[in-house]
Amino acid sequence: MAGGSSKLRSITVADAAADELRRRIMSGEYPEGFQLKQDALAVEMGISRIPIREALVQLEGEGLVKSVPHKGAVVSELSISEIAELFELRGLLEPRLLKKSVPKLTPADFDEMDGIIAEYRRELHAQHQARWGELNTRLHAILMSKADQPRTLAIVNSLLQQTDRYTRLQLSLSAQSTRRAEEEHDELVRLCKTGDIRGAAALLKRHIDNACEELKQFIASRRRLSA
CATH class of the missing domain: 1.10.10.10 (Winged helix-like DNA-binding domain superfamily/Winged helix DNA-binding domain)
Known part of the structure; x- marks a missing residue:
């Protein structure tokens, strides 16, 4: 004992x-x-x-x-150029996969995503940062899982792993960042459930772009302060 x-x-x-x-x-x-x-x-x-x-x-x-x-x-170093490249690739590929995947998502897929979102919300509110990237990656992966484009999906899964560190950093920047991530994930899944594929793809692109810009601004600001 x-x-x-x-x-x-x-x-x-x-x-x-x-x-x-x-x-x-x-x-x-x-x-x-x-x-x-x-x-x-x-x-x-x-x-x-x-x-x-x-x-x-x-x-x-x-x-x-x-x-x-x-x-x-x-x-570790935080690279603005790496952030720009990785998130730009995600912004190009993820919405394309989402459009192909959404019509084939099953009720079981949506149940799993609802569970991830609920867990994600608990971890965000509890400030358990270690799991943020993992849950974010799982949600994005399920959304794109039925696209039937295995090579592109493998590239995107690699990008998600490479941006995991940056995702956690972006979510930790402010309460506004975590709140917006919650709201965007909720709305993204809702749009997919209702079959609004165009709206879901557009939101996913904004979601990725917002994270990228917030990260670049944060790193540039921190470097100015330490210069």
């Missing part, structure tokens, strides 16, 4: 450390390339190195941190 309690405390401390490190990275307090020294962070936060190490592994999975030989963990 005591061992289980200790494990729960360790997970809680690691999550809290990840939340604090994520906040510092997102705010620009830790700029791109900043070295995240486990010993110093552990002393500053008053915890052992184990939850710090777990937190850094979690943030590396989110793309916010990367491991560099002879330096250890450093804050």
Whole structure:
């Protein structure tokens, strides 16, 4: 029993450390390339190195941190040009796949999407950022899953994985960002349910473009402040 309690405390401390490190990275307090020294962070936060190490592994999975030989963990770079290219490709391909997929979506597909949206809403409101990208990717993937274009779908799934880090960042920027994401996902699924394929495709394009522009503005603003 005591061992289980200790494990729960360790997970809680690691999550809290990840939340604090994520906040510092997102705010620009830790700029791109900043070295995240486990010993110093552990002393500053008053915890052992184990939850710090777990937190850094979690943030590396989110793309916010990367491991560099002879330096250890450093804050990853955020690339405006990469964002522009990845989201432009998504904006071109996802609406095309959606148009082909929507007529073939089944009630079971819509039930699954409703479940994802409900879970997505809970995670957004609870600020559990680690799952935002995963749920966003699952929702988009189901919407396009019946397009019968496997090669294009494979490209889009790869793009969704590559933009996962940026998606989480965009959602975390403000309460307005999370609220708009909720509203756009709800409306997107509603339009698909009612068979408004043209409206759904147009909304999906705006949804992707909005995320792209918000991210580019955020990164440009943060770089101006740190210059």
